[in-house]
Amino acid sequence: xxxxxxxLGEDHPETFQSMLNVAVNVGGQSRHAEAEKLHREVLxxxxxxLGEDHPxxxxxxxxxxxxxxxxxxxxxxxxxMLEVLAAKxxxxxxxxxxxxxxxxxxxxxxxxxxxxxxxxxxLRQAVANGFGDSQTMAADADLKSLHGDPAFEALLTELKGRxx
Numbered sequence: 326x327x328x329x330x331x332x333l334g335e336d337h338p339e340t341f342q343s344m345l346n347v348a349v350n351v352g353g354q355s356r357h358a359e360a361e362k363l364h365r366e367v368l369x370x371x372x373x374x375l376g377e378d379h380p381x382x383x384x385x386x387x388x389x390x391x392x393x394x395x396x397x398x399x400x401x402x403x404x405x406m407l408e409v410l411a412a413k414x415x416x417x418x419x420x421x422x423x424x425x426x427x428x429x430x431x432x433x434x435x436x437x438x439x440x441x442x443x444x445x446x447x448l449r450q451a452v453a454n455g456f457g458d459s460q461t462m463a464a465d466a467d468l469k470s471l472h473g474d475p476a477f478e479a480l481l482t483e484l485k486g487r488x489x
Contacts, residue, residue, distance in 0.1 A: 336374045341367050341381070345388065352392060361392035378416045380423065383409065387427065399438060406431055419454045429456055433467035444468070445476045452480055459484035 334340065344367045352360030368385035375382050386409045394402035410431065413424040432447035448462070448471075459481050462468060471477040 336370065341370055341374075341385075344370075345385070348388065348392075352395060357392055357395040361389065361396065364388040364392050378412070380417070383413055383416065383423065386412065387430075391430075394434065399434075403431075403434065406434060422455075425451050425454050425456050428454065433465065436468050436470050439470065441471060441474060444471060445474065445480070448477070448480055452484065457484055457487055 344363060348360045348363035348367065351363060364385060368382065368389055371379065371382040371385050386405070390402050390405035390409055393405060406427070410424070410427040413421065413427050417424050419425075428447055428451040432444045432451060435441075435444035435447055448456075448468075456462075462484065463481055468477070
């Protein structure tokens, strides 16, 4: 990363990507507070250089929210995740894969918090907007608490019926 900073400069998008990669690796080592700090640094740089509505900036907003979530700061993470979703809806639209991913992540978050009704509602929104991977949804450990729920099983059946 340091070499990219020297060659490309502090404000080059590839430098930001290298910083993001480091943050992801640090988070993967369960050093979540350190990862959050790095994700926030990338977010601020992307906001300044690329603008608030750039897809990479939106990605960084999501990364910060996930870092916060990983530290158990659920209320703060939920607010951030909802802000990310609102921004993605405004900039990318409801049917964009990144927006659908944000909706799906909110479903996972709700399921992990034990709010089955909210999780199912988010999943319905994801499916309505184009989420179509029944295998991922069935195997997702974050959604395990929903298995056996008639509404969840109906969504899985709907998705399986769409498969080519």
